[in-house]
Amino acid sequence: MADVRVKICGLTRPEDVDAVAEAGASYAGLVFFPKSPRHVTVAAARDLALRAPVGLAKVGLVVNPSDALLDEIIAQVPLDMIQLHGTEPPERVAEVRARYGLPVMKAVGVAEAADLDKLDVYQRVADQILVDAKPPKGADLPGGNGLAFDWRLIAGRRWSRPWMLAGGLTPQNVARAVAMTGVAQVDVSSGVERAPGVKEAALIRGFVSAAKVAEAVPRL
Numbered sequence: 001m002a003d004v005r006v007k008i009c010g011l012t013r014p015e016d017v018d019a020v021a022e023a024g025a026s027y028a029g030l031v032f033f034p035k036s037p038r039h040v041t042v043a044a045a046r047d048l049a050l051r052a053p054v055g056l057a058k059v060g061l062v063v064n065p066s067d068a069l070l071d072e073i074i075a076q077v078p079l080d081m082i083q084l085h086g087t088e089p090p091e092r093v094a095e096v097r098a099r100y101g102l103p104v105m106k107a108v109g110v111a112e113a114a115d116l117d118k119l120d121v122y123q124r125v126a127d128q129i130l131v132d133a134k135p136p137k138g139a140d141l142p143g144g145n146g147l148a149f150d151w152r153l154i155a156g157r158r159w160s161r162p163w164m165l166a167g168g169l170t171p172q173n174v175a176r177a178v179a180m181t182g183v184a185q186v187d188v189s190s191g192v193e194r195a196p197g198v199k200e201a202a203l204i205r206g207f208v209s210a211a212k213v214a215e216a217v218p219r220l
């Protein structure tokens with residue numbers, strides 16, 4: 001079985017891009033959401049994206065974006081994928097995909113079994129599905145809260161599109177998450193930070209190596 005692929009989300013500094021590339025991650029996430037401590041301007045994101053080596057896919061994370069915001073980002077930042085992390089309905093996911101010609105990953109928040117129905121709907125319109133923890137009521141951020149959901153809810157579940165697991169992953173728990181769910185891709189933000197919005201290279205390295213070792217663990 002191939003290595004588990006890792007996305008490190010919320011990079012804000014050039015050294016973060018270097019650390020993510022050196023650790024062997026597959027995706028680098030850039031957050032365009034002003035309420036987030038990981039928010040980057042379009043100009044800063046462009047510099048970060050241009051620094052990424054070939055083979056490191058740049059993912060732009062947006063929350064219920066307008067066409068105007070997406071037009072600006074896509075014109076300036078060389079992205080490989082758009083991550084929709086708001087309440088975008090399936091029609092909007094399809095529209096964004098068609099308008100920009102880039103793969104779209106749709107995040108779906110999970111807290112209980114009933115939330116899984118949404119995954120079936122979005123897998124019909126998105127290129128990838130991000131299975132994330134549902135944010136607590138009243139949270140400022142729709143993701144990036146460092147909270148996990150009960151992975152038993154999706155143990156053994158498969159979808160027709162590639163999917164990623166997110167929410168409260170850390171270097172300590174990622175191997176268990178992979179073993180329990182059988183996921184082939186994982187996404188982390190706050191679990192590799194020393195403070196909100198400040199990534200730590202040693203944690204990034206630890207997370208990527210723990211995720212890659214995890215593929216050797218027999219799936220439950």
Ligand SMILES: O=C(O)c1ccccc1N[C@@H]1O[C@H](COP(=O)(O)O)[C@@H](O)[C@H]1O
Pocket residue numbers: 009010029031033036037038061063085132141142143144145146147166167168169187188189190191
């Ligand atoms: O990271 C953020 O600040 C963020 C803001 C708005 C929407 C999503 C965000 N992050 C995404 O959420 C998942 C889970 O984060 P965490 O590991 O639990 O902190 C993360 O992988 C990002 O894709």
